[in-house]
Amino acid sequence: MTEAKRPVVLILGAGGVGLSLAGALAGVARVAVACRPRHAATVRRDGLVMEGVWGDRIVREIACIAGPEEAPSAPDLVIITAKGFDTRAICEEYAAVLRGSTVASLQNGIGNEEIIAEYAGTVIGGTVTTNFSVVGDGHVKAKSQSSPMVLGLWSGPDDESLQRLVALIRSAGILVEAVNDIRSAKWSKSLLNLSVNPICALLSIPVGKAADLRLRSVIEHIVSETFAVMEAGGVRTAWPSAKDYLDYLFSVQVPDFATAYPSMYYDIQAGRKTEIDLLNGYVAGQGERLGIQTPYNRCIADLIRFREIDGK
Template identity: 30%
Template sequence: MRRAGDGGGGGRAAVAMRGKAARQLVKAGKVVYTIRKRTERRRLPMRVLLIGCGAVGLSLAAALYQAGAQVDLVARGETARAIREGGIERRGILPHALVPPGNVGLTERPEDVPGGYDYVLISTKVTGNEELAAGLALRKTDLLRGEGRLVLFQNGYGNERPFVGLFEPSRLFHAYIPIGFRRMQPNVSEVTVLKAPMDMGSLCGAPGTACAALAEALDKGGIPCRIDEQLGKTQWSKLLYNCTLNALGAILRTDYGGLVKSEDSVSIMKGIIREIFAVMRAGGYETFWPDATAYEEEFFFRILPPTYAHRSSTLQDIERRLPTEIDSLNGAIAGLGQSLGVETPCNTFVTQIIRAMERLY
């Protein structure tokens, strides 16, 4: 496995010392410096493992490298070869970023990583969470160090379930990304849309500040990021946006702007929105709008227009003949509706169409 650089000598075992005022002590493998009776623990580079080197993961890796973090990646096949030979590049509307070859660690399986990470970032497709959790279970005891956290950078509802039995709820965090990404090449990601900063926090009541260092690093590396102490509301706002646009854009094979050109597609979008609010009311969930009418007004006139040119991840998956995340989006709404006694014909219909399209690959 190729390892990242030591961030300016952070991995060296010894340093030059002059006089009694600069004494080096080594305890339990950690270096402590005593300078004029004041003890300071040497600050090591943030260690991050990133699993999932698609469009989102590549951009995250570039940001963390730019911020000085030590980054290890889990990647396979063509993606791993491209990163090993050409590094990583982020293009688009955010600052351009390059990771030269040899500056990130690479391994093919999560169970083979070194361990001892401050953060483990999951940016794979939701459809692989069960298998991924099984792999991480083999490294449960040494994957994270100290107060390390696992952060899910994924769309949808209920994505954390496979990981709940492996990690304490206080270690599980989510990040919701109102940013559009497109994978140009196996090691190149393009940022196409920036609707708002990325929101990061906990759905389990843990303080979001536990991920403050990660949020600051991403922000420093060119991806706007903020801590969100109301992540439950943010989750539902993200679900509203994605469920309204992703599947329908894939079915009609159009960008988001194309969806508002037809009264019929607008009617379907409104139906999806109203069903989601009905499910929220029945389940006791909240978001930032009191009802569907208030959300529709803001959605069609303020939220949607800046993203007209974006093509949904579901459409990109369909075009590449890959499994989609429909079951964690509209499919999850339909499932919740069924369990709560709420009818969801629009969400159910688009879910069935996407599933049928997948079976025709």
Template identity: 30%
Template sequence: MFIYIAGAGAMGCRFGYQLQKSGNEVVLLDSWQAHIDAIKAHGLHIVGDQDEVVPMTIMRPEEAHKQAEFIILFTKAMQLQDMLEKIKPVIGPETKVLCLLNGLGHEDVISKYIKHENIMMGVTVWTAGLKGPGEAILQGKGTINLQSFAAAGEAAVQDIVDTMNAAGLNVIYDNDVVPSIWRKACVNGTMNSTCALTDATIGQFFASEAAIRIVKTIIHEFVLVGTAEGVKLNEQEIVDYVMHTAEIAARHYPSMHQDLIQNHRLTEIDYINGAVARKGAKLGIATPYCQMITDLIHAKESILNIK
């Protein structure tokens, strides 16, 4: 299968590497020139569970020219529309697209470029990191839950599911993936912004009673808004899931900390806590914690003069 990975950060490199290794033709698309130059010159260096250098094709999105069979979206949320606009020429009537971005509401943007029945939304618990340009840290295993917008459901994307499972990506077809997407958003909404604002690892932040009160209040706001939108969410189950995830990832600085504090890059806050605040405002539901966290992250971006 001919596959574009739209966004060749850590997770994009992981998926591209595994899909290429299982026999697919994969092209990484990214705008980070140092990353592009490193992979073109030396290949993608994989470290972690294995140590190898793999030749891979990478280019800027606007350079893509061959029509895609399958595209996996791994951009930052705020870069999604720009990516889709740049790759519009390679999106054909049969091109299938899987969105695995963090956050909420991405289907509204994707549907401007992709036929409804060719869109898949999903959530993944795979992890990855970047040591630097052209060097990906791949450790551990994960899964993917996805759902197709096509009326035929799983049958319409069986070839995609089979292709990804042949690459060891452990895909589970989910007839109602939206609650899983909201649950993952709750993980990000309770860990990413809070650890960025407090300059802490997940374990350091979750160690205090005050932090747990903040976490539970954020989850409550997510559940209120999601439920009002018709999403089936169990608040205690989500609290338990977030606490378990925090225990597993205690030593980890989440991605928003990496973006904001470590690398002084814009964050995805508007698509996580900010999305809940916007949805809540439209529904008449108060979300003061999500709104305050969103404002504080934007204030920090301004303090650091990030544009």
């Protein structure tokens, strides 16, 4: 494929997910990524160092940008990988670029796509179950991938954009699949994040420790409340009941990520804001709207918010 025919992809959010995706897609697309100055300087000088399940290599074919004035004027695709609490601010900043564009969200939590849909023409929702880390400036590692990336049309008329995105990501060697009900997929992915991540962040433990019998009751209540909210909201997942999901959580997901610390843990340790308002906080908010009691989700969200402010 010649350089002129390669699709132009703009990635907004240069953490572990965004930089890894930029590096993977650089071989099949012309990629621009909004980078922090420290990452941008290193990538421009030395290239992006990638390690892990997405390949070990140095990638130099990435354009690092500092703001919308440096962004491609008409990208074929925009992918937002930023933290969910920054979604609206990013959409406001890049509103002129997003207007009428196809925008994909590869972000944790629930609710990002609703915000993006206010600015974009076609919105594609997505989930990623790969464990990423930023090793250093311009250096990322994809530690493990327990299942394929999932993408689905959230809003807008352009289903062809979804098929093109899936084909592009697959051509970069990344496992990916398209689904008809991306809302179900987003909630399904969030179940792991809201049931385990806050507890690991609060207690400074890896995911495997969440299987401790002394923690299971709390996790069971969080999941049961979430399933009640999903049922009231008409959301269905692959697990018919909270018990079915809990069986899967402790037999498959927790062992798969046993030695990993969730991103929320690193956020707390670094004194950064977390995505709790798009996880347990979102469940609590939807529960209030639907008349469903969610004391465990509300409590865990308040505890994380306290840690965000008061740190260790």
